[in-house]
Amino acid sequence: MEGIKVIExxxxxxxxxxxxxxxxxxxxxxxxxxLLNLMSSPGSGKTTTLIxxxxxxxxxxxxxxxxxxxxxxxxxxxxxxATGIPTIQLHTGGMCHLDAEMTRQGLDHVDAGQLxxxxxxxxxxxxxPAEFDTGSCRNAMILSVPEGDDKPLKYxxxxxxxxxxxxxxTDVLPYFDFDLEKCTRYVHMRNPHARVLPxxxxxxxxxxxxAQWLLQEVCAWKQ
Amino acid sequence: MEGIKVIExxxxxxxxxxxxxxxxxxxxxxxxxxLLNLMSSPGSGKTTTLIxxxxxxxxxxxxxxxxxxxxxxxxxxxxxxATGIPTIQLHTGGMCHLDAEMTRQGLDHVDAGQLxxxxxxxxxxxxxPAEFDTGSCRNAMILSVPEGDDKPLKYxxxxxxxxxxxxxxTDVLPYFDFDLEKCTRYVHMRNPHARVLPxxxxxxxxxxxxAQWLLQEVCAWKQ
Numbered sequence: 197m198e199g200i201k202v203i204e205x206x207x208x209x210x211x212x213x214x215x216x217x218x219x220x221x222x223x224x225x226x227x228x229x230x231l232l233n234l235m236s237s238p239g240s241g242k243t244t245t246l247i248x249x250x251x252x253x254x255x256x257x258x259x260x261x262x263x264x265x266x267x268x269x270x271x272x273x274x275x276x277x278a279t280g281i282p283t284i285q286l287h288t289g290g291m292c293h294l295d296a297e298m299t300r301q302g303l304d305h306v307d308a309g310q311l312x313x314x315x316x317x318x319x320x321x322x323x324x325p326a327e328f329d330t331g332s333c334r335n336a337m338i339l340s341v342p343e344g345d346d347k348p349l350k351y352x353x354x355x356x357x358x359x360x361x362x363x364x365x366t367d368v369l370p371y372f373d374f375d376l377e378k379c380t381r382y383v384h385m386r387n388p389h390a391r392v393l394p395x396x397x398x399x400x401x402x403x404x405x406x407a408q409w410l411l412q413e414v415c416a417w418k419q
Numbered sequence: 420m421e422g423i424k425v426i427e428x429x430x431x432x433x434x435x436x437x438x439x440x441x442x443x444x445x446x447x448x449x450x451x452x453x454l455l456n457l458m459s460s461p462g463s464g465k466t467t468t469l470i471x472x473x474x475x476x477x478x479x480x481x482x483x484x485x486x487x488x489x490x491x492x493x494x495x496x497x498x499x500x501a502t503g504i505p506t507i508q509l510h511t512g513g514m515c516h517l518d519a520e521m522t523r524q525g526l527d528h529v530d531a532g533q534l535x536x537x538x539x540x541x542x543x544x545x546x547x548p549a550e551f552d553t554g555s556c557r558n559a560m561i562l563s564v565p566e567g568d569d570k571p572l573k574y575x576x577x578x579x580x581x582x583x584x585x586x587x588x589t590d591v592l593p594y595f596d597f598d599l600e601k602c603t604r605y606v607h608m609r610n611p612h613a614r615v616l617p618x619x620x621x622x623x624x625x626x627x628x629x630a631q632w633l634l635q636e637v638c639a640w641k642q
Contacts (some may be wrong), residue, residue, distance in 0.1 A: 220540060238545050239462045239566025266546065268573050290576070292515060292546035320573070322461050323489065323515035323544050342565035342588065344464025349542070350491050351461060353513070363563065371591050 200272045202285045203305050211329055216296035220303075220331030230313045230414040231299075233332035238320035240340040241364040243271045244397040245406075246317060250279040257312040257414055262286055262302040263318050264294050271317065272388065282306060294325035296331040305341040311412050322347070326354040333417055336360040341374045348382035355386035362406060366396045425550045426528050430564075436551055439519035443554030445524075453536045453640040454522075455633065456555035456575065459639045461543035463563040464587040466494045466622040473502040475630040480535040480637055484526040485509055487516035487517050488541050493586060494540065501578035505529060516547035519554040536637050545570070549577040556640055558584040564597045585629060589619045 206293045209336060224231055236242050246261065251260065256328065261283040263272040272285040286296065286302045294302075299316060306314060316332065318325045337358040339347055354382040361383050363376065391409075397404030433460065449455055459465050463491065464470075464542065469484065476482060484506040486495040495508040509525045511517065522539060528538060541548045560581040562570055566589060573580040583608050603615045614632075619623030 233420065237543075237566075239460060239563075239571055265573060267575065270569060276451055290546075292544070320460075321515070321546050323513075324540060324547065327513065340565065341592070342563060343460075345481055346493060347461055347491055350488060352490065368565070368594050371594060397563075408608065414492060 198306050200276060200283060201287050201305060202287060203302060204287045204289060209275060213295045213297070216300070216302055217329035220296050220300055224331070224333065225417070227309065228293045228418045229311055230417040231310050231330070231332040232313070232410065233318055233330045234313045234315060234337070235318045235335065236320060236324045236338040237340070237343055238301045239321050240343065241397045242317050242320070242321070242338055243274055244327060245338060245362065245364060245395065245403065247275055247313065248397050248400055248403040249373055249407050249410065250281050253402060253411055254279060254281055255406045256411055258310060259312050259313040259315065260294040260306040260310045262306065264288055264317060266290060266319065275320040281330050287353045292319055293328050293365070294318055294330050295328045299330040312418065313410070321361070322354045326330045326351070326357050334359055336362065338362045338364050339379070341344065341365040341368055341372050345374045345376070345382065346378035348379065348386050352386050355383050355390065358387065360406070360409065361390050361392045363392060364397055366388060366401065367399055420451045423492050423499060423506060423508050423574060424528060425492055425510060427510045427512060432482045435519045436520070440552035440554040440618070441524055443520045444556065445586045446506050446556070448640070450532065452531050452534055453637040454553070454555040455538045455555045457535070457538060457560070458541045458543055458548045458558065458581070459543060459561035460545050460563070460566055460610065463543070463561045464620045465543070465561055466497055466586060468561060468585065468626065469538065470483050470501045470631065471620050471623055471626040472630050473498070473504050476587065477502060477504055477633055479634055481533060482536050482538065483529040484538040485529065486539060487511055487540060489513060489542065503597065511542060515539055515542055516551050517553050520529045520553045522553040524580050535616065535641065536633070545574040545577045549574070549580050557582055557636060559585065561585045561587050564588040564591055564595050568599070568602035571602065571609050571635060575609050578606050581610065582613055583629070583632065584613050584615045586615060587620055589617045589624065590622055597621070608616055612616065
C-alpha cells in the first residue's frame with residue numbers, strides 16, 4: 197500500500213472565490229472529471245459512508261479521494277487501506293473550510309487527467325464549508341440521526357447548497373427522537389429540489405442507492 | 420414568559436481579539452461575573468445539557484444565557500421556556516464563531532450587573548470557535564458518543580482550549596464503538612489538565628457533577 201501524500205494547502209491571496217470556482221468547474225467539465233464535495237458535522241460518518249460507496253463503484257469509474265482535515269491524516273489512511281483507492285490528505289492549516297483555489301491545489305496532486313470522479317471530503321463543519329464554492333459539480337452532505345432532525349433550521353445555508361442529503365445512522369433511529377418526515381420537510385424549506393436519502397453506512401443499507409446516483413451523475417457530467 | 424430578545428452582533432473592525440478578550444475577562448473579574456463558553460459540534464446536546472444544568476443551579480446563582488446561532492432562535496426559546504432563565508439570542512450573521520467583541524455586545528444586553536454567571540452557548544462548530552478567545556473565564560465543550568472517540572485527534576485545538584469535556588449521550592454507548600478510556604487518553608494528549616466527565620443530558624446522569632463543578636467555579640471566581 198502506497199503511503200498517504202499530505203498536501204499543505206494555502207488560502208488564495210486573490211479572494212475571488214466565485215470566479216475561481218466557476219473557472220475550475222468549467223475546466224472539470226472540459227476534462228470530463230466529476231468533483232463531488234461531501235460535507236457534514238464532525239462524526240456524522242463521512243469516512244465510513246465513503247468507504248462503502250467507493251467499494252461499490254471502484255470497478256465502474258476511475259476515482260480518487262481528497263481528504264481535508266485540520267491536521268490529522270486518520271481518515272485518509274483508513275480510506276486508502278479499506279478501498280485501495282488513491283487518497284491524498286489536504287491539510288488546511290487550521291482553516292475551517294476549503295475554497296476553490298485550495299481545491300485546485302489538491303486536484304493538482306491527484307492524477308486528475310486519468311480520473312472520472314474525485315470525491316472531496318470537506319472539513320467536518322456545518323457552517324463555513326457551505327459558504328465557499330469549491331468548484332465542485334455537486335454538493336452532498338451527511339446528517340446523522342443523533343444530530344437531530346432540526347439541523348436544517350439551524351444551519352440553513354448548508355442545506356440550501358446541497359442537492360443530496362444522506363441521513364446516516366438509521367440503525368439507531370429507535371434510540372433518538374428523530375422524525376425523518378419532519379427532517380425532510382425542513383430540508384425542502386431550504387432546498388425544494390434536494391433529495392433526502394436515509395442510509396446506514398455501518399450496515400450498508402441505502403448506500404447502494406447513493407452509489408447508483410453518483411454513477412449516474414458522473415455519466416451525465418461526461419456527456 | 421417574556422419573548423426572546425434577538426441581538427444581531429457584528430464582528431469587531433479592530434481585530435485585536437486577544438487584547439479585547441483579556442480586557443473583557445478583567446472586567447468580568449472586577450464585577451464578579453463568571454462567563455462560561457460552551458462549545459460543541461451541531462447536535463451534541465448543548466441545549467438539553469444546559470436546560471438540565473440551569474434547573475439544578477438556578478436557585479443558587481443568578482444566571483443568564485446567551486445563545487449564539489447563525490440565524491434561528493429555536494434553542495433560546497426552548498431554554499427560556501424550560502427553565503425560566505433570562506435568555507437572549509445572538510445572531511452571528513453567518514459568522515461561524517464569536518470573538519470577544521461579539522461576546523461583549525451580547526453581555527451589554529443581559530443585565531450582567533445583576534448576575535453571578537453568564538453561559539454562552541457558542542455556534543455548533545468544532546473548528547472556528549476554538550480559535551477565538553471570547554473573554555470567558557473557562558471553556559467547556561460537549562463531545563457526544565455518536566461523534567466518535569477519535570475527535571480529539573481530529574480537532575486538536577478545540578480539546579486543548581477546553582478544561583471540561585462533557586461526554587454526552589452515554590445512554591447510547593451500547594450502540595456505538597466509543598471507548599471512553601481511549602477518548603480520555605486522546606483528550607489528555609491535547610490538554611493534560613482537562614477533566615473528562617461522562618453525562619447523559621437525556622436522563623440527567625452526571626449533570627449534577629457538572630452543575631457542582633460550575634457552582635464551585637463561580638464561587639472561586641468571585642473571591
